[in-house]
Amino acid sequence: xxxxxxxxxxxxxxxxxxxxxxEGNIETAVAADLDGAVRLINNEGPFDLVLLDFNMPGMxxxxxxxxxxxxxxxxxxxxxxGVATRDIAEQALASNAAGFLPKSLSARSLINAVRFMAxxxxxxxxxxxxxxxxxxxxxxxxxxQLSRREMQVLEGLSLxxxxxxxxxDLDVREPTVKLHVKTLYRxxxxxxxxxxxxxxxxxxLF
Numbered sequence: 001x002x003x004x005x006x007x008x009x010x011x012x013x014x015x016x017x018x019x020x021x022x023e024g025n026i027e028t029a030v031a032a033d034l035d036g037a038v039r040l041i042n043n044e045g046p047f048d049l050v051l052l053d054f055n056m057p058g059m060x061x062x063x064x065x066x067x068x069x070x071x072x073x074x075x076x077x078x079x080x081x082g083v084a085t086r087d088i089a090e091q092a093l094a095s096n097a098a099g100f101l102p103k104s105l106s107a108r109s110l111i112n113a114v115r116f117m118a119x120x121x122x123x124x125x126x127x128x129x130x131x132x133x134x135x136x137x138x139x140x141x142x143x144x145q146l147s148r149r150e151m152q153v154l155e156g157l158s159l160x161x162x163x164x165x166x167x168x169d170l171d172v173r174e175p176t177v178k179l180h181v182k183t184l185y186r187x188x189x190x191x192x193x194x195x196x197x198x199x200x201x202x203x204x205l206f
Contacts, residue, residue, distance in 0.1 A: 001118050002027045004045075006037035007053035007080065011198055012103065015190070016051075016080075019107045020114065034058030037068065046073035048118045049098060054081035054088065055202075062091055069096070078117055082202030089124055099123030103199055104145060106189040143205060145187045151205075153180040157193050158200045 003026055007013040013030055020026040029044060031037040035058050037050065050068055058064060068077045076098035079089070089100040098117040101110065102125060113123045143151055149170070156166035163181065167174040181193075190196045 001025060001049070001115075002029070002047045003114060003118070004029045004031065004037060004040055004047040004050045004075070006031040006034065006051065006056060008032050008056040009053070009198060009202065011194060012202070015195060016110070019110060023111060026114070032056070034064045034067070038071070041068065041071055041073050041075065045071075045075060047075045049114060050075050050077045051080050051101070051114075052077060054079050054084045062088070062095065065092055065097055066095060076117055076120070078123070082199055083204050093122060093124060097122075101125075103202055104188050106186075110189070143203075146184055150180050150184040150187070153177060154184055154196060154200050154205070157181070158197045158205070160197070 003020055005013055005016050005020075005028060007016070007030075010032070013032070017028045017030055020028050029040050029047070031040055033056055034052070037052065041047065041050070052059065052064060052068060054061075065077060065079060068075075078098040078101060079092045080101040080103060081088075082103035084100070092100055099113060099122055101113055101123070105113065105125065109125070113125075116123050146154065152170055153166055156169060161169070163174050163177045167177045170177070181196075185191060185196060188196065188199055190199055
């Protein structure tokens with residue numbers, strides 16, 4: 001299976017590529033913007049699946065999705081995003097996108113979704129598509145996975161604070177913060193502080 005990942009955040013792009021490569025039978029190519037993705041499709045395509053970051057340079061909302069869909073190379077095209085709303089996801093699916101992947105998906109869910117879409121099915125996580133769309137960050141699909149305390153810890157990580165500083169701010173013990181950090185890593189599918197901060201930033205939480 002050949003998958004093209006187009007995302008302007010290098011760390012997130014590399015992490016996603018690593019997840020897929022670990023499966024052993026998925027070949028990946030990467031691009032940092034829409035023009036780069038188009039060049040790869042023209043020169044190395046078609047791909048079984050193209051993943052386009054909704055907010056990367058050149059996308060212009062859903063126009064980028066439609067541009068790649070119209071390239072006549074046979075690949076299926078899906079959106080990935082940490083900030084797009086359910087309405088955007090619904091529009092993409094209505095335009096025959098292969099799927100919509102929130103960046104908060106766990107690694108295993110992401111891999112399963114990629115395989116599902118590459119087989120010709122359309123994918124969108126049920127909990128995202130059925131969730132209420134409100135402005136309050138507590139109702140964001142990423143935030144909804146975390147407890148109030150885990151959100152506070154994630155905010156601290158996003159500000160570059162150490163566990164000791166976060167513990168002081170929250171008036172809790174440092175081992176408690178370490179436990180919250182480990183739990184929120186698992187919930188949002190990341191492996192370190194930098195990835196957690198990037199996902200939170202992409203989601204517009206802080």
